[in-house]
Amino acid sequence: MTVSSHGSGGADSSGPTGNEPAGDAPVTPGAGWHRAGGEDLTRPRRKRRKGGGGWGGGNREAAMVPEAEFSSYYGRQIIKTPTWKNPEVPIYFFLGGAAGTSSVIAALAEFTGRPKLARNAEYVAGAGALASVVLLIDDLGRPERFLHMLRVFKVTSPLSVGSYILSPFSALASAAAAFRLLDLKPVMGLGTKVLPFLPKIAGAIPLLRKSSAVGAAAFGGPMATYTAVLIANTAVPSWHAPYDELPFVFAGSAMAAGGGITMALTPVDEAGPSRRVALGGVALELAAMHKVENGHGVVSEPYHLGKAGKLMKAAKAATVGGAAITALLGRKRPGAVAGGVLLAAGSLLTRMGVFEAGMASAKDPKYTVIPQRERIAAREAARGATTDGTEGNDITSGEASTITR
Amino acid sequence: MAECHPVGFQWVSEAKAKGAKIIHIDPRFTRTSAIADLHVPIRMGTDIAFLGGLIKYVLDNDLYFKEYVVAYTNAAALVGEDFVDAEDLDGLFSGFDPETGQYDESSWQYEGAEQVAAAGQRSPGQPGYSGTFESTTEGSEEETGQADDPKRAAEQEATDDDPSVKAADRGQAAGSGGPTIPGKPKRDETLQHPRTVFQVLKRHFARYTPEMVAEVTGIEPAVFEQVAKWVTSNSNRERTTAWVYSVGWTQHSVGAQYIRTASILQTLLGNMGRPGGGIMALRGHASIQGSTDVPTLFNLLPGYLPMPHAAQHLSLADYVAASAGKAGFWGNMDAYMVSLLKAWFGDAAQPENDFGFDWLPKINGDHSSYRTIADMIAGKVHGYFLVGENPSVGHPNGKMNRFGLANLDWLVVRDLQMIESATFWKEGPEIESGEMAPETIGTEVFFMPAATHVEKEGTFTQTQRLLQWRHKAVEPPMDARSDLWFYFHLGRILRERLAGSTDPKDQALQNMTWDYPTIGETQDPDAAAVLREINGVGPDGRALSSYTEMKADGSTSGGCWIYTGVYADEVNQAARRKSHREQGSVASEWGWAWPANRRMLYNRASADPEGKPWSERKKYVWWDEESGRWTGEDVPDFEATKRPDYQPPEGAKAQDAISGVDPFIMQGDGKAWLYAPAGLTDGPLPTHYEPAESVVENALYGTQSNPTIERIAGPWNRENPSRSEVFPFQVTTYRLTEHHTAGGMSRTLPYLSELQPEFFVEVSPELAELRGLTNGEFATLVSARSAIEAKVLVTERIRPIKVGNGQIVHQIGMPYHWSYAGLSTGDNANDLLGIVLDANTHIQEDKVSTADIIPGRRPRGPELLEFVEGYRMRAGVKSGRVGINGRAPDEDPSKMEEAGA
Amino acid sequence: MKTWLDAWPVFRQLTGSDPLGRGHAARSKATEQVVSRTATADRVVKSVCPYCAVGCAQRVFVKDEQIVQIEGDPDSPISRGRLCPKGSASKQLVTSPSRVTTVKYRRPYATDWEDLDLDTAMEMIADRVLEAREKGWQDEDAGKRVNRTMGVASLGGATLDNEENYLMKKLYSALGAVQIENQARI
């Protein structure tokens, strides 16, 4: 039953009429309570520290390796796991990168007299672009509304900007590839049946192809790196923390893929540039990836653990292997092909590894709470050093870029 | 309160915001405790020890409200010499008859009460009392009354000793309205005489020291001290303390006495009849108050008039004489009863035929639902109506209930959803365990779909006696009809069938007034017309506006005298909806509260004997000298023009016998009863008894539990022996915010089912460690009745209690909403509980029982029966094996076995 | 031309006050027509929650003879417009698809339900009431006149209206049935 000793009516100024002195109300000890219920309490609980306080901050997650303590709501994740399909989306990243670099290679090849390289690069760029569009639409919850992607142009949304990169790129890249196909008799025959005027403009086809290739190349770069911004611009700890480095990982990985594939397809004599692009890409990727995997404290951990860790190891092996073969045997067909394939595989595995690491960091509250707690502590320390700390969890206004991550 | 009455709890939060202290006394730390200032974890079943301790604290430290207690209570009355307290008879009051397990109350009378038998026996309790003690919110004092005609009294006396009356449970012979006690008791205003109620009370609770309270209830003296300080320092002229309880309090073998103890404490502290004081009963159903005011209860007629008793009330004159109290408003019982008979039988009720009194059926014993179920199993009951009730889940000992249903000829179930009580023959637990099979259950079942609360109009009476009219929003779908429609048309068909009958027993049905206007093509009877009949009609055909207008000469009619006024001025007062923003905090123009739209009963007590408010801060009702009337923020619960210094002349009757300083106007002596000379079947004073199934020995007496407990013998109702090693833990049942009683209105709804999806029990970490239970995993609970499985929720909110002799009592919390039908399903908690009844009210003790708990799921099919039988054997309990449909293989279940089976 | 182009949010971004396309420019036609079903209801009916005894007042919104919303009534001095989880689920209670809306009948010893029309059921129940009443009739018990039947019993839930309780007690008493009980005692 409940008893409410009800002092209804206004406040009493009269002294206590009760029959004992009004004791001084105890000062409530600070925050931090021992978790009482919740998960299985039958495990022998740690002995609570003796003495007045006897409370610690939230529950103690049994961690394999002793590390910063943190509380959570029954171990539940704080942010939501991304709903993007795995592996479709990492493949989309890979194809975007490969197509992007291939389109640049194709354009330069057109004007430096490397017809086979240009042809192959245009085919790779065209195929990659179309595959990217299909994968993007398939990943939508409501695929029939894919045109809504072009409903607004939002500079704050990498996917909106990405759509306005992907649309022209895929149009131009597939156009270049299409014009390239018209060089083949059967395709030309078929084409004229459908478009009777084709023979009339046959002369202009190379020009149309070249201009399409150049047009596509203009979007090749952004095509390769916007996907990095896409995943960095989320609350997923392992994607957001390295937002400065991921674009370079993706750029390098794109070049490795683009260079590798075109190198594998093209006779060695014309594949010189592909080799150099591939090697440049690998160097950039490895450098950037090293920072991602080690530069961000606890948030780098997912890149080493579990499935993501395995993928990243495999990726590194394939990439380094491919690069070595390309460098040493790149000038021989078998070397070019082996190197190219390995580099492409390495690039794909890197994308899948980065994707998997992000997922893992979303599912464990540790990766959200600990970095944010460190950020607050750093801020308190900074403010403590200058002015008296103010309550609450606000961030110091001012230079965003100087915020320690 | 936050658990089961969250919206009502806003007012506790409001009080807390203004500085009130909230104390929550409960074996569990619940959502109420989270907002309370102090949670007092008490061993279940020991509330009287705790409250008794507070009473002793109040008396010893002179903290009682002296002027209030002397003027308004029977503290000064002298108790007769031959009363012997339970403290001196090792737990028994004087007058106990071991064979029948009943008390003879004559030894409890006031001094000077000549041995004229108290003509009629009223069962205990305040005017609002009904079978369930869940009636009016304010304190529970008894009425007095006295046969005015000595010859008739003598004749009565002969029948009193008649064994059928004695055996037939005297409590039932009386209706409510309290027992009649002869004359005004002698009084010693100085309260010094050893036999004054005050001294008897002091002696009775002398042993209830804080140490004893700690030994029995497990509440540390420091915590007890804190509660006592807050309660007493907040109960005086300036401040009042309110006690709030929920239905669980009444579901103990000493339930009635729990509420008596709180009444005594609140009366001593002067909190009764004053704003912010009193005892608030938080009832569990929309119109549970209405279901006792206009009762479908066996022992009551509408308005708490007693159901005519075969031995006591041979005629209307007997009935009126036996029950009409000398003083107090019960003195006008003849007017109320005649008006009821006129309402029921119209012109056919004439003075010549006792207004049709003889047509009414008579009761002569305990016809409450548990006794009826036992009779069903014995095949004595042929037809049963379940009207929005799910006994196979909501009653304790679900198995016994289902066996009852299986032995009927026919069963009519009226509900919204296909509840378990309608499908026991197809999917009941007994079908799974093989104890019953559809092929052997002969019960013919009609499921009649019912209308919801928005598909019919009518009134609910909520827990503060407020009638609120509901308008009809839409028509019920397809065959669904309101219960009003069902009974009106059933009555119409029966009357048509018996129109030509000459059989005398059909006269009642033929003469009954049943011509209510009907509305719409489904011919719904007009609820407003029924409410108007309940309100009553005067000789001029207009609706009465107050029960004081009722006459005993048959010129007025009225279905329920306490509701008279709900149709005053031919206006449906219950439908008033004046916003609370346009009226004061009493908000009298929203709905209509019985009686007479008074919102707080006994509010005369909020003024001192001279009629002045006790304090400016707690002003409520006071005497206005110029206008010569009582006035205040509420309808005064006193005759408007009776001066505070009015003294009744000799021989005055009914309300005229109430003096100007008698706020408790329903009582014969107008006083609040700290000591109940009659009316309670288990003692004039509450005293601590252990529950029927307890793991602790009674620290006060050799008498372990309430000697007047009523038991129902049968293989399906075996009892766990007290202090048994086999059933070593205490179990309590309760409700959750998210579900509604037996689940029919919540477990079939997705939005409520997902909030509490599975049957679980709350267990302390210590018990979890003791029995190897894992949070979120299954555990099996077993008792002498059955075994059920539930998921375990390990929490520090329920904790083991250390009692005096060092014994650790582990307590298990068990919400009882689940069974097999609906979206959220689980085992039925009530299958674990047995049935033992509080003799006053025949309410079951399901708030405390014993059981064992082991990890893992329960056995399925026939092994379940073996498993439970094994426990019974180990505990030394008789076999629980049953024959077909639960019929006992050998014993006759209906024979009342006094001793625990 | 203008309206077609205007329908394209990018155009609205470039020409309007919402360059980043975060609010005004991004609104769709359906968003412009958002309306609350309380506004489009045909009528609002005053009622009281059927769950516990606090007696919270409810407002029931009806449209096309269907209940579209049940929420608290702010005028109530008891609840001030608030509801608990059960009260808030009232709409689901009254519109639940699992509600039984036709009479179901189980023959003795049968293993499943059958359908039955309402009027037949009422007649059958009346027959059985008279039969059980007769079978359990007692003029006297233990030498005293009782004029009752022990053959018919009833158990009501405590969510019955006062008017329903009144007719039940009146009819049962006229039939002589005394084993009339209610959840108020459970």
Place this chain on the structure above:
Amino acid sequence: MTAVSSASPGLGKGSAGTGAENRLFGPLPDVQGEAGYGEDHPARVGFFTDTSVCIGCKACEVACKEWNTLPMDDSHGKRDAMGMSGMSYDNTGMLGANSWRHVAFIEQSRAVDLPMPTIGRPGDDRRDSGLPVNPISPQADGPLNAQTSVLNAEALSEFDPQTSQSGGDKQIRWLMSSDVCKHCTHAGCLDVCPTGALFRTEFGTVVVQGDICNGCGYCVPACPYGVIDKREDDGRVFKCTMCYDRLTDGLQPACATACPTQSIQFGDLDELQARADARLATLKGQGVESARLYGRDENDGVGGNSAFFLLLDEPEVYGLPPDPIVTTRDLPAMWKAAATGAAMIVGIIGSAFLGRRRS
């Protein structure tokens, strides 16, 4: 005052001159103005959830589902499923596509070696136990102000709220809090939405337009609080709309209408912030050290929320991020890095071709 980050030239400055200083992060006084609504747009509304008076009854969850006809789900958000979570009385588990309100339950206890506090007469022991300070005088009634008689202005207890001395040796605190979408000033979900399905309403709330969303799912990982989620079989994302349709009819959101103890208070944001500050001051006055406001400060990582909370423990104990930052704050730096990357690609490829004519 708030300086604008040098990291976001141009985009940081309110080019439209509508005082929208910080378009990407930081305080934004007129969030509706920045989103293109005229001067006549209504005041920004929000929720102040005072968890110290929440009794965990979940009326908000049911009222929300009833109004928005959401499907049932279990504690992992699985549609039409049910199951006991074992997390005290919380079987809702989390916010998601099918649960737009989630009442969290956290059971805590601490041994109290202090002697039983001997407190004088109730009411006089409060440090400032004067008349209840009610910063809001109940204005004209109307549904929006139906619940202005706020109850928790005064101190509730000198112990922490939701805490009760239990017996003589222990205090048990049962934290209960009703979580909801924060309707951030700078909403990550809104910023990253490529189709404009997520938009800022005239009331300043953030709502998903069901007829536009194509289920790209980008908003799901962009929300720093993990509120919005995709409903599998439907393909689109769903979250609290702060009853946008009820607001157009001048009604309070369903959850605020139902909340029995006024833990959820709906109203104009500035009014709620004033009320919250007063409430925090009251609790601090009583020595309730652990009370803090969460999401009230415009200078936090998301520019403050219009649904903010008074919590009694660290945010992460309730499953809330301690220092959420809208990802858009760093977007300009990301675009710069991406542009540099793209340029490097073209550069490296270009140089690859410049080498000897035919390698």
